[in-house]
Amino acid sequence: MTQHPDICSLQAHRYVCGLSQDQAAVRYNSVTGHQTSLGGTSVNAWETWARERGSAGSPPSFASLLILAAAYGGGPAGTAEENISPSDLVAEAYERLAVEDQLALKRFTTAKAASRAEHPIAPTGHPAELRTRKIPAEVNDIGPDFGLAVPTVEYGNPVRLVYSLPNPEPGELLNLTWASFGYGIERLIHQIKNIGRRIDVDACFGINEAGLVMATFLASAQFGRCPIGYFKCNKSRDFIALDKASIYPELPESPTIVLCDFEVKHADVVGFISRQIRSRYPGAEIYFAVFGAMTKGKLEVTDFDDLTGASIMRAANFKAVFVAATMSPPGIEPPLELR
Numbered sequence: 001m002t003q004h005p006d007i008c009s010l011q012a013h014r015y016v017c018g019l020s021q022d023q024a025a026v027r028y029n030s031v032t033g034h035q036t037s038l039g040g041t042s043v044n045a046w047e048t049w050a051r052e053r054g055s056a057g058s059p060p061s062f063a064s065l066l067i068l069a070a071a072y073g074g075g076p077a078g079t080a081e082e083n084i085s086p087s088d089l090v091a092e093a094y095e096r097l098a099v100e101d102q103l104a105l106k107r108f109t110t111a112k113a114a115s116r117a118e119h120p121i122a123p124t125g126h127p128a129e130l131r132t133r134k135i136p137a138e139v140n141d142i143g144p145d146f147g148l149a150v151p152t153v154e155y156g157n158p159v160r161l162v163y164s165l166p167n168p169e170p171g172e173l174l175n176l177t178w179a180s181f182g183y184g185i186e187r188l189i190h191q192i193k194n195i196g197r198r199i200d201v202d203a204c205f206g207i208n209e210a211g212l213v214m215a216t217f218l219a220s221a222q223f224g225r226c227p228i229g230y231f232k233c234n235k236s237r238d239f240i241a242l243d244k245a246s247i248y249p250e251l252p253e254s255p256t257i258v259l260c261d262f263e264v265k266h267a268d269v270v271g272f273i274s275r276q277i278r279s280r281y282p283g284a285e286i287y288f289a290v291f292g293a294m295t296k297g298k299l300e301v302t303d304f305d306d307l308t309g310a311s312i313m314r315a316a317n318f319k320a321v322f323v324a325a326t327m328s329p330p331g332i333e334p335p336l337e338l339r
Contacts, residue, residue, distance in 0.1 A: 001198075002223075002224040003224075007051075008047060008050040008051040008092060008093065009088060009089055009090060009091040009093075009198065010046055010047045010050045010060075010068070010090065011051065013068075013072040013084065013089060014047075014072065016072070016075075016076075017072050017074070017076050018076045019076075021040035021043040021044050021047075022039070022040035024040070024043045024068075024072075025038045025039050025040045028043075030071075030078070031067050031070045032067060046058065046064070049096075050090060050092070050093045059096065059097055059098065059101070060089075061101060062086070062100075062104040062105060065086035065089055065090065065101075065105070066086050068086070068089055069084040069085065069088075069089060070084075072089075085109065085194055086105060086108065087105050087157065088193060088194070090105075091193075091197055092198040094196050094197045095155060102155050106155070106157055106196065109159065109196070110147070110157065110158075110159045138177050138179040139177060139179045139180045139183055140165060140176055140180040141165075141166055141168065142163045142164065142166070142183075143164035143165070143166055143299060143300060145161050145162070145163050146161075146162060146163070146164075146300045146301075146302065147159045147161060147302060148160050148162045148301065148302060148304065148323060149302065149303070149304060150304050150320070150321040150322075151304065151314065151318060151320065151321050152321070155196065155197075156195045156196040156320060157194060157195055157196040160191050160322060161187070161190070161191065162187075162323055162324065162325060162326060163187070163325050163326075164299035164300055165292060165326065165327045166299065167327070167328050170328070171329075171330070173330055173331055174327065174331070175332075175333045176332055176334055176335060181213075181291075181335055182217075184291045184292075184324035185217050185218070185291075187324040188218065188291070188322050188324050189221055189222050191323075192218075192222055192289070192322060195320060199256070199258075199287065200256060201219075201223040201226050201257070201258050201287075202227070202251050202252060202255035203219075203227040203228065203229050203249055203255060203257050203258075204216075204219040204223060204226060204227075204228055204229070204257070204259075204260060205229035205230065205231060205259050205260065205273075205277070206229070206260045206261075207259070207260065207261040207262075207269060207273055208261075208262070208338075208339050209339050210261075210334040211231075211259075211260045211261045212228070212260075213334075213338065214260040214261075214262065214289065214291065215229070215230075215260040216228055218258060218289065223258070227251065228247075229246075229247055229248055229249050230245075230246055230247040231246050231276070232245045233269060233273075235269075240267075240272050242276065251281055253282075254282070254283030255281050255283075255284050256284070256285045256287070257277060257281070257284050257285070258286075258288075258289055259274065259277070259288050259289070259318075260289045261273075261289075261291075262290070262291050262292065262332075263291060263292040263293070263294070263327070263331055264290050264292070264293045264294065264308070265294045265308055265309060265329075266294075266309065268312050270290075270309075270312060270313060270316050271315055271316045274286055274288075274316040274318070285319045286318050286319060287318060287321075287322070288316070288318040288321050289321075289322040290321075290322070290323055290324070291325065291332075291334075292324065292325050292332045293307045293308070293309060293323045293325075293326055294307065294308040294309065294327055294328065294329060294331065295307055295308065295326050295327070295328065296308055299327070307326070
């Protein structure tokens, strides 16, 4: 889809499986135990609807999306067990579904995240049921997944699947390994994919060097190598100033921007930066991706306002917020002491 923006998500998933529309219909009927007699014309109608605005085609129902997710999860041979979210199948057309189906998709995704949160890490260090959570051996100790409701786009999935970063040495910074850093970025990508709609981004901006690394990975892995910006902040005791080494790419009017920061604590850095973005790029829509968010008490929280920087992020009026992990004071340190 990154390489061919004209291909809708429904069609892209079918192409990945190497199926024609008729073959996709056969796979669909197989998943239902041949209790349905779907034809290739129905698959064509769904893909036409997803690809084009207007009256052409017809949208798949929530039930059909569930069956399609299972069908395409079988891969080219039909024997794989890929976990595909039904929301991913209509990423760019979610808002055009019937309201009932939008609500069903949102509830399904929320319930799935809550179910994952109820299954803690198994004694081996691996999750009991979350198939996608492959934790490298050299990763820092992390807590179980839990669902955190955050500000998000209209009709989007508000629940982020977050993990905690327990600190074995309270009162000292938690030094992250490269594996931990990469795992957190993978978690942010997973959240972005499961927001309930496709996000077309004009640029990724990083705050300081750690944020710049995050922005580079997100731009390359998720947003088709979009332009990258850089905010170098000079912080003193009482104020924040931008260094002249900051980089501002040329962008279209009213751009969509993903802003990346390594951590959010008490200081209003993201508020300051978001004001700078809107001043330089009028009408910009800003999504915010942060690696670690400090909590006010326990690490496993379900309420966004239990985060130390909740009021700061709300005031910044982000289009949506993505959080990889929660942390305790005094915070976390990126690899090689990136700043």
